[in-house]
Amino acid sequence: MNKNEIALHAYQARKTALTGIYNAQSGHPGGSLSICDILSVLYFEVMNVDPANPKMEDRDRFVLSKGHCAPALYAMLAEKGYFPRSDVYTLRQTNSYIQGHPDMKGIPGIDMSTGSLGQGISAANGMALAGKLKDKDYRVYTILGDGELEEGQVWEAAMFAAHYKLDNLTAFVDNNGLQIDGKITDVMNSEPIDEKFRAFGWNVIVIDAHDYDEILDAVNEAKETKGRPTMIVAKSVKGKGVSFMENNPAWHGAAPKKEEFEKAIAELDAVISNLKA
Numbered sequence: 001m002n003k004n005e006i007a008l009h010a011y012q013a014r015k016t017a018l019t020g021i022y023n024a025q026s027g028h029p030g031g032s033l034s035i036c037d038i039l040s041v042l043y044f045e046v047m048n049v050d051p052a053n054p055k056m057e058d059r060d061r062f063v064l065s066k067g068h069c070a071p072a073l074y075a076m077l078a079e080k081g082y083f084p085r086s087d088v089y090t091l092r093q094t095n096s097y098i099q100g101h102p103d104m105k106g107i108p109g110i111d112m113s114t115g116s117l118g119q120g121i122s123a124a125n126g127m128a129l130a131g132k133l134k135d136k137d138y139r140v141y142t143i144l145g146d147g148e149l150e151e152g153q154v155w156e157a158a159m160f161a162a163h164y165k166l167d168n169l170t171a172f173v174d175n176n177g178l179q180i181d182g183k184i185t186d187v188m189n190s191e192p193i194d195e196k197f198r199a200f201g202w203n204v205i206v207i208d209a210h211d212y213d214e215i216l217d218a219v220n221e222a223k224e225t226k227g228r229p230t231m232i233v234a235k236s237v238k239g240k241g242v243s244f245m246e247n248n249p250a251w252h253g254a255a256p257k258k259e260e261f262e263k264a265i266a267e268l269d270a271v272i273s274n275l276k277a
Helices: 003-024 029-034 036-046 067-080 119-133 152-163 193-199 212-224 258-276
Strands: 061-064 140-145 169-175 203-208 230-235
Touching: 003 029, 003 036, 003 067, 003 212, 003 258, 029 036, 029 067, 036 067, 036 140, 036 212, 061 067, 061 119, 119 140, 119 152, 119 169, 169 212, 193 203, 193 230, 203 212, 212 230
Parallel strands: 061 140, 140 169, 169 230, 203 230
Antiparallel strands: none
């Protein structure tokens, strides 16, 4: 798949996720939009998964540790064919199975129920260790938020992954620099993220989260790294793809109103149209 196709899936997913959030008038657009490029590379270029067999034993696993950004994951699963895009439009609505946070029991393609920040990476550790103990070839991928790094459990998990040499684990930090209350450097500074994970014994790569070549190269380096887990610090733009949402913490957990939604969709449609041309 070429970069144009990867980008098309990413922007379609942004549109789908934002539509679900708008319909629900609830959700987290900023951090959902910032991870769509990473998700597109993972689901369409990297991971061994099968929408027709979501529980395939030897599939690669994905854990969205920043579970509040589930709209992006749902939208990408829809792009991949796990369920129709229209199902994502029922996000957080009564009687819909598309919940506000990932649900492994009710939503095809979800490998771990997440929402409480810090827990997802621990679950990913368990999956990776199980794969090693069972001599399996599958790999485990997870995405954390940079605000999530304020959770102590993240650093316990970081020690665990290095101690058990989980080289089948690749983690991303969605490093958009913002959380619900503002800049991470103002709320609780977790920088320098790369040096901290390196000190914990991880292989660390810093990339542009919206550059498909850099994402894929980092994942491939992680696959070649032996004896250590890999942390990919992905420098991203919160609200990526919608001009008035970009780098604006106000869109961390706010749904757009009608005029805002229409403007956002028009911007995304313009990109999608160019990618299809």
